[in-house]
Structure formats: C-alpha cells, structure tokens
Amino acid sequence: MQYTQMMNNSKHSLIAIALLRIVVGWHFLYEGLVKVLNPEWTSRAFLLDSGGWFNGFYRYLAGNATLLNITDTLNAWGLTLIGFSLVLGLWSRFAALGGMFLLALYYLSHPAFPGITYLFPSDGSYFIVNKTIVEMFALAVIYFQPTDYFIGLERLISSKKRNHE
C-alpha cells in the first residue's frame, strides 16, 4: 500500500516536473521568438540600466556595436532553442544548463540587492531572491530530474531506437 502510494507520488511529481519544464520552456520560447521576429529589438537599454558589481561589463557590451549585435543574436536564439528543447522534451538537460546560464547573466546585470536602483521599474518587491532566481532553481530541478523520457520527444525517439536494436 505504502509502496503503491510512493509510486503514485513519484508519478505525480514526474508529471509536475514535466509540466514545470514545459511552462518554463514556454516562457523561454515566447520571449525568444518575439525577439527573433522583431529585427528592431535590442538589449541595449536593458544593458545600460545594469546595476551591481558587473555593470561596467554590461555597459561595455551595450556600448560596442559589434558585441551588442552578437549579444542580441545569441540571446534571442539561445532563448528560442532552449525554449523549444524544454517544451518538446529533447535534450532538455542541456537546455536547463543553458537556461540557468542565461538567467544568471540576467540576474547579475540586475541583481535584487538593497541599495541598487534601476530605471526600469520592478514588478514586485524583492530582496536578493526575485523571479529570475526562482526560474533558475526551477531549471535546476529540471536538470536533476529529467522528464524527457517520461513526457517528451526523447521518449518517442528512444522507443524507436529500441525497435531498431
């Protein structure tokens, strides 16, 4: 009885984590595609508004046309590919790592530390932890608990591979 209960629980948690993977992917994919589809989009204003320890680095990126262009392209396509991977459930462990890396970069440019203010208004009240950090930890869960084999393209591919063996 207890064992069945545990199995049910782990199945439920797998479903929950798979759903978490899909919604985080949704967020990445939509943000990425909106940027890819808008040739006018640039991260310049966001970078110029950076605060905290690394603001010099971010402003440097914003000030250099070539670097800014590279940053914008990598960011937009990075978000899009990570989004696709997480939603579809294919290589999503790599996507989770990549996503955490991007989110860390966003966080370090706008850390939610007391005493740092930004031109761009915040959508809530934060002390150190903000939504970027929460999403980063969501990706950590996704990384440590793969669900592609459970709900995702990986399941389809691996079962086809099984067939060929």
Added chain:
Amino acid sequence: MSSEQNNEKKGVTRRDMIAGLAAIPVLGVIGYGLLKQQQEKISRKENVLPELDFKAVSGVPALVDGPVLRIGVVGCGGRGGYLMKALGFVHPDRIDDWEKKGSSDVFWAQYLQEFRNQDDLRIQITAVCDVFEKNAQRAIRTGANVFRNGESGQMAEAPKRYLTYQELVESPDVDAVIVATPDHLHVPVAIAAAKHGKHVYCEKPLSWTVEETFEVRKVVKETGIIFQLGHQGRQTESYQVAKSMIEKDVIGKISLIEVCTNRNDPNGAWVYDIDPEANEQTIDWKQFIGPAPWHPFNLERFFRWRCWWDYSTGLSGDLFTHEFDAINQILGLGIPASAMASGGIYFYKDGRTVPDVLNMAFEYPKRDLTLLYSATLSSEKNRGKAMMGHDAWLELDENLTVYLDPRSTKYKDQIDKGLLEPFKPIYSYVPGQGSVDAITTPTEKYFAGRGLLYTYRDGKAMDTTHLHLREWLNCIRQNNGTQPSCNIDQAFEEAITAHMGTISYHQGRKTHWDAANEEII
C-alpha cells in the same frame, strides 16, 4: 492484430506516442500567441505608420576633399577645450589620465577608444589665443597633439600663441577661426575674423547686444565667409525625425510649445572652480573686459562670467537659445511677434546679476502658437521639450515620443475602434535603433523618452559637436556657397529672440518685433 499489439511489436506504444508528442499542442498555442502579437503590430502599423514614414538621417556625411584647413582658436577654456577635442585634439595629460582610469574602468577605456577612432578632419590648429596664461599654454600643447598621444608620445608642430585676437585674425597662417570666448566677445572676434576673410565657427549665443547682432550679420554677408553658430543640437537625429513628423501633420495643429531648463548643481548654475594659478599676472584683465563696463580685477567675474550681465546673456542667451534653436530648426518659427519675461535671483544669492529663475512667453500669432520657456537652476525635475498638437503631443530630447490626445479629431475613428490608445505612447524614436518603428516591448516603452547622451548615426554613437564642426568644415571646402545648418540668418533669429526676452525681463514689459523695420520695440 489490433493496432495496440502492432505498436508493441514496433516498440513504440500508443502511450509512447501520446507522451512523446504531448507538448506539441503547446507549440500551437505559442504560435497562436505570436501570430496575434504580430497581427496587432501590423494593424498598429497600418493604422498609424503610413503617415509616419520618416527618413532618419542615414550615415555620417563624408568629408569633402580639399586642402588641410588651418584653424585658429580664440578662447581656450572649458568650451574651447571641448571644441578642440571634437576636432580631434586634446592635451596629452588628458590622454594619460583616460588611459590610467581606463585600466580599471571600461567607461574610460571606451571613451579613449572613441576619441582615437574619431575621424581625422584634416585640419591643423595653427593659432591659439587666450587671456589666461595657463589656458593658452595648454592650448599650445593640445594643438601639437596631432597623433592623439600621451605626454611621452610624439607631438607635431605646436600652434603659435597670439596675445590678442586682433593679431590672430590677421595671421596668414589661419584659414578659419573658432570663437569660444565669453558672450560679450563673440561678435568683436567674429567680425574681426570675417573682415580678414576667415571663416567663423562661433559659440552660442551669437551676440551680447542687439546692435552688434545687426552688425555681425552685415559683415558675414558682405564678406561671404562660411559662418556656423555653435548649436550642435542641429545634428541631433531626433530633432530631424520630429521635423519630418510635423511636416506630415501627425500631431495636428500645434498651439503651445513648452521648453525648459532644469539644473540643480553649482556647475550648472555657472559657479565654476577658480583656478589657483589665476592672478593679475597670469590674466590679461583689460583684454577680458573688452567692450564690457570697466570693473577692477576679480577672479569670480573671470571664471564665473556667466553670472554677470557685464559679460553674459543670462539664461535667455545661454540656455534658452539651445531650446529655441531646437524648435526653430524643426518648425522654422523665426523671430516671435512679442516676448514677455519674468523671474529673479531666487536661489543663488552670490552677488550675480543674472536671474536663476526665468520664465518667458513668445507669441507667434501668424503661426497661432505660443513658445513658453521656463527655467530654474535649482531643481532637476525633468521637464522636457513638449509640442502640443490637437491630435497628439510630442515629447522630445534625444528620443522622441508621441502621445495620442484622447480628444483628437484626426484619430477619432481609430480611438473609438480601440486600435489606438490615448494618453499612451503610440510612437517612439530611440536613437541607435536600425529604423524608426512603433514601440514593441515593455522595456522600449519605458525607455522611450529617457535621454541618452549621444546622437546616433547608423546606430553608432556620435558626438554632435564633432558633427557640427564637420559640417562647417565641409561647407568651407565645398566653396560653392553651401551654407551650414546654423548659418548667420538662423543665428540672427536666435539672438534677436533671446534679446527680446532679456529686454522684457529688464524692463518688466512686453517687447515686440517690428519685422518691417527689423527693430525691437
């Protein structure tokens, strides 16, 4: 054989299929969301953009071919130094300083890089003149720093120092003169230079008195020299976009324009540092006084000359003129029919004679509008330039933002249908973006209207003063009568308008412009 059994045989069960493809519908939903977003963008463009097909200035104008031009600089203090930097010349100790700061701060590393990347304008600074010994000596070193080096680097031939501007303008080694003196000396230097056939780049405002405004216009026209007034705002891209927008009648009939100065620090209020090396031996006081009323030697008056009518044109000449020239280049307003000013010395009770709060109203009955100027030197509450039209209002600085008026006649249909939202920015121009487009993301929406330091050409940050000087040099080299954007006629309008405000302030009455007789009454 059932299909379930068939699948099992293949190794791909129906369950695998469902779980494997479970997320595909999510892509459909995201696709739908994107489609909606794109449609909204397109419909917004269709509703507004046909009228907003602007031509932003593209690219930096090429340098016109011609000989190396030999420049003389009269007035080598703060502004003179800045102009020399915009021409590509700085004192070597500043290069060393930027290099040192740049080793730990990328801002300065980039600043130095940008300076070194600035185009070579093919000029030579052959002559300098300043009444303060230290400024003159620094200008000599600056002019010799052709290769943009630090103290240990190679220098070229140093410019010759002249003790008076009269001697400098007579020099056969000078083709063109930059005037960066205090206001009361602009016209005497400009006229002397023009009479010797030298082209003139004169800092704003054009003149210190009304009479000399007529005189300098006459001399510049008679001599046919190339004259540029130093309103580098002429090179600001957002002003050019605003002009194109108003020509297309996007914001409707304009009845009121508000421009402001909002400063709140001693430097902004002209309380500059007094150099410890300055004294009666190192300053040619008599020459500084020039046409101004005599006053015994006074260091405050020398360094903070903007605070005294004896040498300055006050808020009207010093800061309003920037705003006026911005609006004049966009709307071609010219000289107003009347001016009414009021204000006072309300914060800086430091012995100055010019007001630190000034409000002026200029009437343009033929254009059915008022130009309002409001200034304080003791509050930085940001009040930008605003042009108020019946259909929309436009806020302008380095960026440009258009807000829809809820009572607009022109856009009534679109507002009723919910296609356009009143009060919100419907359009923004942010320098550095590839092209002019409607605001698309929340970040852009927020930053629209927030000022950035530089004007952008092809997305590259440009120093407007460099562009303004470059335009002047190009006109000189073209040598076919092409006039720069802030020529003597524009300068005349600028100066007369500012004087009308100042006279109104002094006399506590409305002043009028008699256009037929060209007279302030």
